[in-house]
Amino acid sequence: MARYSEFPLSLYNSYTREKEVFKTLHPGKVGMYVCGPTVYSYVHLGNVRTFLTFDVLYRYLIHLGYQVRYVRNITDVGHLVDDIDEGEDKIAKKARIDNIEPMEVVQKYTNDFHDTLKLFNFLNPSIEPTATGHIIEQIQMVQQILDNGFAYIVNGSVYFDVPKYQEAKGNYGRLSGRVLEDLMSNTRELDGQEEKKSPLDFAIWKKAEAMHIMKWPSPWGMGFPGWHLECSAMSTKYLGKEFDIHGGGMDLKFPHHECEIAQSVASDGIAPVKYWMHSNMLTVNGQKMSKSLGNSFTPAELLTGDHPLLKKGYTPMTVRFFMLQSHYSSTLDFSNDALEASEKGYKRLMKAWATLDSLVWKSGNVDLQLDKEITEALDEAYTNLSDDLNTAKCIANLFDLATRINSMANGQLDSGMLSKGTFDRLQKEFPEILRDILGILPEDGGDSGVVDGLMKLLINIRQNARANKDFATSDQIRNTLNELGIQIKDGADGTSYSLN
RNA sequence: GGUCGGAUGGCCGAGUGGCUAGGCACGGGUCUGCAAAACCCUUUACACCGGUUCGAAUCCGGUUCCGACCUCCA
Numbered sequence: 001m002a003r004y005s006e007f008p009l010s011l012y013n014s015y016t017r018e019k020e021v022f023k024t025l026h027p028g029k030v031g032m033y034v035c036g037p038t039v040y041s042y043v044h045l046g047n048v049r050t051f052l053t054f055d056v057l058y059r060y061l062i063h064l065g066y067q068v069r070y071v072r073n074i075t076d077v078g079h080l081v082d083d084i085d086e087g088e089d090k091i092a093k094k095a096r097i098d099n100i101e102p103m104e105v106v107q108k109y110t111n112d113f114h115d116t117l118k119l120f121n122f123l124n125p126s127i128e129p130t131a132t133g134h135i136i137e138q139i140q141m142v143q144q145i146l147d148n149g150f151a152y153i154v155n156g157s158v159y160f161d162v163p164k165y166q167e168a169k170g171n172y173g174r175l176s177g178r179v180l181e182d183l184m185s186n187t188r189e190l191d192g193q194e195e196k197k198s199p200l201d202f203a204i205w206k207k208a209e210a211m212h213i214m215k216w217p218s219p220w221g222m223g224f225p226g227w228h229l230e231c232s233a234m235s236t237k238y239l240g241k242e243f244d245i246h247g248g249g250m251d252l253k254f255p256h257h258e259c260e261i262a263q264s265v266a267s268d269g270i271a272p273v274k275y276w277m278h279s280n281m282l283t284v285n286g287q288k289m290s291k292s293l294g295n296s297f298t299p300a301e302l303l304t305g306d307h308p309l310l311k312k313g314y315t316p317m318t319v320r321f322f323m324l325q326s327h328y329s330s331t332l333d334f335s336n337d338a339l340e341a342s343e344k345g346y347k348r349l350m351k352a353w354a355t356l357d358s359l360v361w362k363s364g365n366v367d368l369q370l371d372k373e374i375t376e377a378l379d380e381a382y383t384n385l386s387d388d389l390n391t392a393k394c395i396a397n398l399f400d401l402a403t404r405i406n407s408m409a410n411g412q413l414d415s416g417m418l419s420k421g422t423f424d425r426l427q428k429e430f431p432e433i434l435r436d437i438l439g440i441l442p443e444d445g446g447d448s449g450v451v452d453g454l455m456k457l458l459i460n461i462r463q464n465a466r467a468n469k470d471f472a473t474s475d476q477i478r479n480t481l482n483e484l485g486i487q488i489k490d491g492a493d494g495t496s497y498s499l500n
Numbered sequence: 501g502g503u504c505g506g507a508u509g510g511c512c513g514a515g516u517g518g519c520u521a522g523g524c525a526c527g528g529g530u531c532u533g534c535a536a537a538a539c540c541c542u543u544u545a546c547a548c549c550g551g552u553u554c555g556a557a558u559c560c561g562g563u564u565c566c567g568a569c570c571u572c573c574a
Contacts, residue, residue, distance in 0.1 A: 049574070051574075176504085182503065248574065251574065253569075254569060283567075292572095338512040344525095396514075400521095410539065466533075475535085489538080
C-alpha cells in the first residue's frame with residue numbers, strides 16, 4: 001500500500017501562505033520542477049542547501065509511494081550582468097575572461113554542479129533540461145504571449161506587458177506579496193529602460209547586440225530568451241500546463257517566479273503550479289551567503305577547510321546532516337561551532353546504525369511500554385516528515401531511537417523486550433529513514449574484511465595483555481589505534497571498535 | 501523608502517495557547533585496570549512594553565534590533 005495514505009503529506013504553499021494537505025493533480029503521480037543553477041561559476045554551499053531541500057522532498061515523495069517526475073533545469077543562456085540593456089551576459093563575460101568558448105564555460109560549471117551534488121549524495125532528477133536546448137519552445141511561448149496580446153515588440157526585443165496583464169488577470173504580485181503601485185513608485189532610475197512601456201515590464205526575448213555571442217534567430221531577429229521564460233517553457237513541456245510542485249530558493253520568488261506565473265497565464269490561460277515551495281537562505285554571521293559579499297565558499301574549500309571562515313574541514317555528510325537539522329523554510333546560520341556539533345551528532349547516529357545492524361533479536365519478556373515507545377518514535381519520524389518536511393524533528397526521533405539501540409547493545413535493555421515485529425521494523429526503518437529519505441550515509445569507508453581481521457587480531461592481543469595486567473601493551477595498542485582514528489570500546493560483552 | 505520574514509537557554513536549532521524538542525558543550529553518576537564509548541541524572545530559555553485569556557514564549561498592538569527581496573542571485 002502506498003504510504004502516502006498512511007502518513008499524508010502537508011506542505012507550506014508560498015502562494016496561499018498556508019500549510020495545505022498535499023493532493024496530486026493525477027492520482028499517485030507528482031510533477032515537480034525546481035529552478036536549477038546558472039552555470040557561470042562554481043556552486044557554493046548556499047546553493048547546495050536549496051537543492052538539498054528538494055532532494056529530500058523528492059526522496060520522500062518516492063518513499064511515500066508516489067511516481068515522481070522531477071525536472072531541474074540548467075540555465076546555460078547567459079543573462080545580463082546588470083540592468084543596462086547593452087550589457088554583456090554573465091557566461092559571455094566569463095568566457096572572455098577565461099578566453100574560452102561560452103559553451104566551455106557552461107560545460108565546466110555544469111560538471112562542477114554535478115560533481116558537487118554527487119559529493120553530497122543527491123539523486124539525479126528525472127529530466128535535467130537546458131535552456132539552450134529549448135530555444136524553439138521558448139520562441140513558441142513568446143509568440144503565444146504576443147498572440148494573446150500580453151507582450152509587445154520594440155527594436156527586435158519582446159517585452160511582457162505587466163500593466164496590461166494585471167488589468168486582465170490581476171494576480172501579478174500575489175506570490176511575492178507585491179503591490180503594483182508600490183513597485184511602480186519604487187522603481188529605480190535605470191539606464192536603457194526607454195524601450196519598455198512600463199518599468200515593470202520584463203524582456204521575454206532580447207535582441208542581441210553585435211558583441212553578444214549566445215544568440216539565436218527568431219521571428220524578431222537575432223536574440224536570446226528572457227531569463228524567466230526558460231522555466232515556464234520547460235516546465236510546460238515536461239510537466240504540462242499545470243503541475244504539482246514548483247520549488248526554488250527564496251530569492252527567486254520575485255521577480256523570477258512571479259514572472260513565471262504571469263508568462264504561463266498569459267500564454268496558456270492557466271496558473272501553472274499547485275504548490276509553490278521556497279527554501280530559505282544559508283547565512284554566515286546573519287548575512288546571506290553570496291559571492292558578492294565574499295562570505296561564500298565552495299564544497300572543495302569546505303572539505304579541506306582552506307578558507308578564512310573555516311576552522312577545519314568538514315565532510316559532505318556532516319554538512320548534509322547539519323542542514324537537515326533545521327527546517328528548510330528558516331534561515332540557517334553557518335558557523336564552525338554548529339558544524340562541529342553536527343559532526344558529533346552525525347557520528348553518533350552512524351554508530352547507532354551500525355550497532356543496530358549487529359543486533360540480533362532474542363526472544364524474551366516483551367516490555368509493552370518500550371515496544372510502544374519505539375513504535376511511536378518510528379511513526380512520529382514519518383509524521384514529522386509529512387508535516388512540511390520537518391527533518392529537524394524527524395532527526396530528533398532518530399536520536400531517541402539511537403539511545404534505545406545503544407542500550408540494547410550494551411545490555412541495559414534487551415532486544416527481547418521488543419516484539420519481533422517491532423524489532424524488525426526498527427532494524428528496517430531506522431536505516432531507511434537515514435539512507436533513503438534523508439540521504440545520509442556512513443562515510444568511514446575502507447571498512448574492508450582485511451581491516452576487520454586485523455582489528456580482531458589486535459583486540460585479541462590486547463585482551464590477553466589486559467588479562468595479564470600488562471597495561472603498558474594494552475594502552476599502547478589502544479593509543480596507537482586512537483591516533484590512527486580507530487576507537488577501541490570496552491563493553492560488557494567484549495571489545496569492539498569504530499572508525500572515526 | 502516599500503514589501504515580507506525573524507529575534508528561543510553557553511552554541512546551533514525545532515515547536516507550541518496549559519504537557520521534556522533534539523544535537524553539541526558544561527556538571528554529577530554508572531561502567532572500566534585507567535580511559536574512551538555508551539547509558540542515567542542535572543542546570544541555563546523563549547528581545548522589550550502593553551493587551552486578550554483562567555492561563556502566552558505561543559494570539560493581538562507597539563518598540564528596538566537583525567535579515568531577505570525590490571537589480572543577477574539558491
